[in-house]
Amino acid sequence: MLLFVFFVATMNLAVGYALGAGLTIRSLFAMMPTRAAKPVIAEVDDAEPLTRPAPVAAPTQAPAAPVQAVAPAAATGVPAEPASAPAKPKAKAVDVIASLSAFREQLTAANVELKLAEQDAVKFEQSATNLQKVNHNYLEETEEALKQLDELGAAGDQEASATRDAVSHGASEVAAISSEIDGLIEGGFEEEAARKKLVEKSGALRDAAIEAEKEAVSAVPKPTPPAAEAVALDGEIDATFAGIDDLFEQLEALLDAAESESVNHLAAVRVDPIADAEGNDKLTLAAERAVAGIAKELLAEDQVLVPGRPALILLNGDSFEAASKRVEQLRQQVEATQFTLGGVEHKVTITCAIADAHQGDERDKLVDQLNGALEESMRVGVNRTFHHDGAFPTAIPEGQVEVAAKTVELAL
Numbered sequence: 001m002l003l004f005v006f007f008v009a010t011m012n013l014a015v016g017y018a019l020g021a022g023l024t025i026r027s028l029f030a031m032m033p034t035r036a037a038k039p040v041i042a043e044v045d046d047a048e049p050l051t052r053p054a055p056v057a058a059p060t061q062a063p064a065a066p067v068q069a070v071a072p073a074a075a076t077g078v079p080a081e082p083a084s085a086p087a088k089p090k091a092k093a094v095d096v097i098a099s100l101s102a103f104r105e106q107l108t109a110a111n112v113e114l115k116l117a118e119q120d121a122v123k124f125e126q127s128a129t130n131l132q133k134v135n136h137n138y139l140e141e142t143e144e145a146l147k148q149l150d151e152l153g154a155a156g157d158q159e160a161s162a163t164r165d166a167v168s169h170g171a172s173e174v175a176a177i178s179s180e181i182d183g184l185i186e187g188g189f190e191e192e193a194a195r196k197k198l199v200e201k202s203g204a205l206r207d208a209a210i211e212a213e214k215e216a217v218s219a220v221p222k223p224t225p226p227a228a229e230a231v232a233l234d235g236e237i238d239a240t241f242a243g244i245d246d247l248f249e250q251l252e253a254l255l256d257a258a259e260s261e262s263v264n265h266l267a268a269v270r271v272d273p274i275a276d277a278e279g280n281d282k283l284t285l286a287a288e289r290a291v292a293g294i295a296k297e298l299l300a301e302d303q304v305l306v307p308g309r310p311a312l313i314l315l316n317g318d319s320f321e322a323a324s325k326r327v328e329q330l331r332q333q334v335e336a337t338q339f340t341l342g343g344v345e346h347k348v349t350i351t352c353a354i355a356d357a358h359q360g361d362e363r364d365k366l367v368d369q370l371n372g373a374l375e376e377s378m379r380v381g382v383n384r385t386f387h388h389d390g391a392f393p394t395a396i397p398e399g400q401v402e403v404a405a406k407t408v409e410l411a412l
Contacts, residue, residue, distance in 0.1 A: 170212020
């Protein structure tokens, strides 16, 4: 009997030791299933919205370059000189005009973005930084172009000499205003007065950019097709810069003249970041122009579109159902369109927002609603249409709309 008790006690001790050494509270917790960490939604940045992850392309093997025979060394033993890299083409008058046109378009987007963010100090500062970047890039490109135009002028190119003088004057005006903008940015934008001051300077910069392009175009005796196109766009660009104010004034007039229960609709259209356009703002601008062209085809005659980042559309006369269908048709048409540049396809999509405008609504309130609807793409994803009813934004279900397969060649 004692032997049996001793045996049982020994077994209990052994099992207890094994359990104590092998399983601790820490290890038991480690074995328990854990809940995945709740994703953290970062602060919204309209300038750089989140995108869906791009699909991983299947790796393709580049064709092997043909192997060229190496010529035998000369008897003198002098090694053959390596082939030099192709020289960067010299800027011509038409190239400088095209550069001015591109700068003016970038300024259009930055200017609209700045006005929309005027009531938000944080977003306004981000928009101001974008404006500053556009200015600095333009000045650097212009400085290089002026050097090349000097060389062409010295070689007897009279067109280059005339263009050089006009561009130099315009660049000086832009540089002076850009320096003032740098000072305003350095001071910060906590105060509303500082933000209003920058909006004014942005308008002055706009005027200088338009005049610089006009002078450069007029300096060329016989405009080439790209220069002629720049002249044709000039009136449209003037309207674009004033368009955002005109749009809200027209909306206010419509609401004032309507019955108190009347509702009008305002839409914002933002081109989603293009996967292969990182660091290439010209490609994004080309996509924005193409999207604006598609939008104009779908709008009614009395509806207004103001290009920008985002573009704004006054859907005058549309009920909510009609406005939703029209904007959703635009979104799906862009998605169904094949955008190409130099034979390379670029996937372009847009995110849209619709806000209800009632009599007495303030401009800032409508802008906040549009921004809030666009920000909903942080949670739901881009390439969708959202509606803000004044309380909160919701995604509009994808409906059946008529779209056509088409190919659009982007123009930088």
